[in-house]
Amino acid sequence: AQSVTQLGSHVSVSEGALVLLRCNYSSSVPPYLFWYVQYPNQGLQLLLKYTSAATLVKGINGFEAEFKKSETSFHLTKPSAHMSDAAEYFCALNDMRFGAGTRLTVKP
Amino acid sequence: DGGITQSPKYLFRKEGQNVTLSCEQNLNHDAMYWYRQDPGQGLRLIYYSQIVNDFQKGDIAEGYSVSREKKESFPLTVTSAQKNPTAFYLCASSMFGSLIDEQFFGPGTRLTVL
Numbered sequence: 629a630q631s632v633t634q635l636g637s638h639v640s641v642s643e644g645a646l647v648l649l650r651c652n653y654s655s656s657v658p659p660y661l662f663w664y665v666q667y668p669n670q671g672l673q674l675l676l677k678y679t680s681a682a683t684l685v686k687g688i689n690g691f692e693a694e695f696k697k698s699e700t701s702f703h704l705t706k707p708s709a710h711m712s713d714a715a716e717y718f719c720a721l722n723d724m725r726f727g728a729g730t731r732l733t734v735k736p
Numbered sequence: 737d738g739g740i741t742q743s744p745k746y747l748f749r750k751e752g753q754n755v756t757l758s759c760e761q762n763l764n765h766d767a768m769y770w771y772r773q774d775p776g777q778g779l780r781l782i783y784y785s786q787i788v789n790d791f792q793k794g795d796i797a798e799g800y801s802v803s804r805e806k807k808e809s810f811p812l813t814v815t816s817a818q819k820n821p822t823a824f825y826l827c828a829s830s831m832f833g834s835l836i837d838e839q840f841f842g843p844g845t846r847l848t849v850l
Binding site: 669679 | 740769771776777778779780781784794826828835836838839840841842843844846
């Protein structure tokens with residue numbers, strides 16, 4: 629069975645601090661992994677995706693994620709949080725299976 | 737501009753009524769999807785379609801129906817058989833519907849059952 633688990637439904641960081649949002653997956657086939665961001669009452673937009681070309685993937689707005697097969701993880705990071713990063717973030721597996729989401733709060 | 741439009745943005749329904757949510761895309765994408773979003777549960781797949789006149793059930797298809805008569809349109813009907821339809825509904829499309837394709841999302845429709 630394929631599944632995605634996002635650890636932590638809420639993450640709070642201070643402006644300028646490191647952002648780390650965790651995603652673990654389970655897949656019986658080679659996975660394609662995605663991170664999406666959702667602002668309130670809007671649809672989702674793609675931050676980045678892993679397609680097996682490189683394990684470290686860079687996305688928009690300074691985000692990046694590293695695919696670690698041994699840990700079945702695809703955690704999302706950003707070195708320095710900005711107030712505009714406050715949103716909900718979703719990890720997705722193979723195009724149609726989404727995690728429960730992590731709401732990121734950025735404190736001034 | 738290319739994109740996905742959903743209408744209406746807000747929809748109110750009385751119990752026992754069927755309602756249809758509209759989704760249109762001008763991206764020339766083959767695949768289209770409907771998701772339901774509830775707080776703390778992420779997105780759950782209702783139906784998807786990879787080609788005109790064909791569609792498949794997702795994880796929570798009961799109480800919903802769809803059609804795909806045109807490439808650009810994928811309307812979702814929430815029937816009276818859906819026991820708890822109040823939710824945020826998102827439509828998406830992708831170029832070919834393969835596992836590697838990113839999805840493009842519409843702005844969503846918030847359905848409230850009164």
